[in-house]
Amino acid sequence: MSVYENVLKRKDGSEFGLDELNGKVLLIVNTATGCGFTPQYKGLEKLYEEYKDKGLEILDIPCDQFGHQAPGSDDEIHEFCTLTYNTTFPRFAKSEINGENELPLYTFLKSQMAEDSVTGPINKTIMKGVEKLSTSCKKAGDIKWNFTKFLVDREGNVVGRYSPTTKPEELEKEIKKYI
Template sequence: MNAFDFTVEAQDGSKVELSQFKGKVLVIVNTATGCGFTPQYSELQEMYEELKDKGLEVLDFPCNQFADQAPGSDEEIHDFCTGRYGITFPQYSKIEVNGDNAIPLYKWITENTKFEGFSGPMSVILKPIVKKMDEDYKNNGKIKWNFTKIIVNREGEIVARFEPTASIKKVAEKVKEIL
């Protein structure tokens, strides 16, 4: 099984087969519009603009599971992201990434990745919040917070996971390495 075996839901409710991205490098990211990490949309867009012609696709999955930071409809979220951050990469229907209602793609991701640890100044704030939600957070593959980035190579295999506190520069370096 790999990332290209999954089907996800577009904002309009239509089904999108990820097999259409075979041969591309994917950055799969769960996002939120009201989060301290929301400005990462700008950095994701810059990376996308720089690398899309070389085979990068950014797949944006809004998720309201972390402190209700992605309120609103799919359309409202999309309008916010395109208006405020000018995103042009695909944005999908709002999903859950953990638990019984997680979409199959994210069930696969959480079963096949591990928590990479928080870094940087935001880790001081995020660690106690995440620990309150999941006492064993360091030892499982659950998504911990908004803007966790999963890197998938051209064959559909997960090659890296970056927690929201990781710099986009490190994400971009990894993407360039496998492009």
């Protein structure tokens, strides 16, 4: 299987095949609008504005599995993100990313890179606390919280998995390697 064989649902219910993004660098992020990490939308938008014309696509996948921090409908989530953070990158339907109803995309991503990259003692301590709160993280490789990020190169290889404590701007150097 390849990342490009996956399909996501748009907020209007229509399907979007990732094969349309073949040859682009992808940053895939599970998000929430009521999370302490929600301000990362600002950094994600900055990356998108800087690199979208060079081949970067950011895929925003809202998820309510972590502390029910993505309340509301897909339209309400979209409105919040566009009005609060002026986001312009693609946002998809709210989805599950762990468990028996997880998106096949996330099954694939986790099979390619099972652990987050966490740097620094403070971030490691924060993530240990977050893991204790997560009730949907039941098996090895599961996503631990909102704003976990996967970086995929132009050939569709998963080249990075980053913890929620990794700010989008910290990924710029990695993204530049693959642009």
